[in-house]
Amino acid sequence: MESNKKVLLAFDMDKTITNDCSEFKARSVLSENGIKALKEFKCGGNKDWGAYQQKLFSLMKDEGIDLDKLKANIQTIELAEKMSDLFDFIRVNRSTYECIILSGGNSVYINWILEKYNAADIFSNIHCNKAVFGTENLIEVTNDSSDCIRCKDNLCKKQYLQTYLDRFDKVVYIGDGENDFCPASILRISDLLLMRKDYPLFKLVNKKNSLKP
Numbered sequence: 001m002e003s004n005k006k007v008l009l010a011f012d013m014d015k016t017i018t019n020d021c022s023e024f025k026a027r028s029v030l031s032e033n034g035i036k037a038l039k040e041f042k043c044g045g046n047k048d049w050g051a052y053q054q055k056l057f058s059l060m061k062d063e064g065i066d067l068d069k070l071k072a073n074i075q076t077i078e079l080a081e082k083m084s085d086l087f088d089f090i091r092v093n094r095s096t097y098e099c100i101i102l103s104g105g106n107s108v109y110i111n112w113i114l115e116k117y118n119a120a121d122i123f124s125n126i127h128c129n130k131a132v133f134g135t136e137n138l139i140e141v142t143n144d145s146s147d148c149i150r151c152k153d154n155l156c157k158k159q160y161l162q163t164y165l166d167r168f169d170k171v172v173y174i175g176d177g178e179n180d181f182c183p184a185s186i187l188r189i190s191d192l193l194l195m196r197k198d199y200p201l202f203k204l205v206n207k208k209n210s211l212k213p
């Protein structure tokens with residue numbers, strides 16, 4: 001396959017493009033008791049992301065929260081500082097950059113945020129947990145789980161990024177979280193990793209580097 005002369009910018013979503021975690025933001029529409037029930041569910045040893053989502057949405061249903069309320073809440077999430085400047089830069093340099101999102105979040109939240117900031121045009125592809133508006137619950141989420149040991153509770157971003165490495169000579173990966181470590185670990189010498197300073201990915205990479213002889 002002919003390699004692509006464009007540079008791929010692969011973005012994480014939560015706390016990279018935005019300044020907030022959409023899961024935490026979604027949870028905040030619940031009453032205090034609802035949030036407590038959700039925390040207890042998680043503390044009960046249930047780490048599975050898909051099961052957590054179903055619990056969250058069933059609690060929303062119990063509390064009569066509708067999609068408009070949830071959407072308004074998610075759309076209070078702000079972009080990270082200078083992100084809209086970066087989007088403007090990408091728009092005038094489309095012949096140089098191709099952009100994708102690799103997120104462990106769900107597609108409905110991502111699309112709501114991109115809609116709010118008119119930024120959907122920036123990305124050629126979004127790889128995340130697919131979500132649709134449901135009848136039983138507000139949102140039905142399909143957890144795209146992987147057999148990666150590090151990412152067993154949610155999707156592994158590495159499997160998606162791998163397919164782009166074959167097509168792009170240069171990839172810039174931009175992330176903040178521990179789930180960005182897996183994709184970051186397959187970057188080549190020609191690629192670039194941009195980490196949010198003092199966030200979990202930054203700390204994890206520094207820890208791994210300090211362990212090297």
Ligand SMILES: [Mg+2]
Pocket residue numbers: 012013014015016175176177
């Ligand atoms: Mg993140």
Ligand SMILES: [Zn+2]
Pocket residue numbers: 148149150151155156157158182183
């Ligand atoms: Zn992984």
